[in-house]
Amino acid sequence: SSAPNTVSTTPSPDPIVSPPGKPKVGIIMGSQSDWATMHTAAQLLADFNIAFECEVVSAHRTPDRLFDYAKSAKDNGLQVIIAGAGGAAHLPGMCASQTPLPVLGVPVKSSMLSGWDSLLSIVQMPKGVAVGTLAIGSAGAYNAALLAIQILALNNNLIAAKLQNMREEQTETILASPTPGII
Ligand code: RP5
Numbered sequence: 001s002s003a004p005n006t007v008s009t010t011p012s013p014d015p016i017v018s019p020p021g022k023p024k025v026g027i028i029m030g031s032q033s034d035w036a037t038m039h040t041a042a043q044l045l046a047d048f049n050i051a052f053e054c055e056v057v058s059a060h061r062t063p064d065r066l067f068d069y070a071k072s073a074k075d076n077g078l079q080v081i082i083a084g085a086g087g088a089a090h091l092p093g094m095c096a097s098q099t100p101l102p103v104l105g106v107p108v109k110s111s112m113l114s115g116w117d118s119l120l121s122i123v124q125m126p127k128g129v130a131v132g133t134l135a136i137g138s139a140g141a142y143n144a145a146l147l148a149i150q151i152l153a154l155n156n157n158l159i160a161a162k163l164q165n166m167r168e169e170q171t172e173t174i175l176a177s178p179t180p181g182i183i
Pocket of ligand 1: 084087
């Protein structure tokens with residue numbers, strides 16, 4: 001395979017098995033090399049027991065596959081799509097153009113421009129087609145999953161309760177060790 005253009009940890013993380021059930025969240029990424037970043041989203045969904053699917057779908061290398069995926073996503077039962085890509089990252093925008101589902105874009109950190117290229121090409125959607133853009137890298141992948149979970153929680157009290165617990169635990173963790181250097 002060709003030299004990756006993205007900054008990734010080696011070795012690549014193993015696939016994360018989705019909880020059983022029909023996937024509610026689709027995680028797509030432009031390349032295998034994006035998995036090092038995007039697995040963080042899959043892990044959080046798994047932790048929340050939300051069924052998801054992960055696919056490598058490239059906007060420029062497999063455009064027909066992207067169109068098929070995006071056009072059928074809603075009928076396949078997905079409610080949110082998380083799309084991660086690096087460089088000239090047109091995957092989230094092109095995906096959003098072909099589906100009514102909310103698309104959350106994750107700029108993957110590129111080796112040449114540290115993800116600025118990914119960020120700007122995802123965030124600067126011209127008006128008329130929306131992509132919700134998250135932070136560059138793993139924090140963005142994590143928060144994309146968090147936002148997807150918040151969207152699902154609008155119609156699911158169990159997920160909403162888990163979210164509430166998570167936030168409370170997060171707050172308690174800080175309050176339990178408020179002095180820097182003393183944990
Ligand atoms: C994009 O190009 C992918 O999303 C990836 O971030 C970047 C580099 O891809 P590889 O050269 O690593 O396959 O399409």
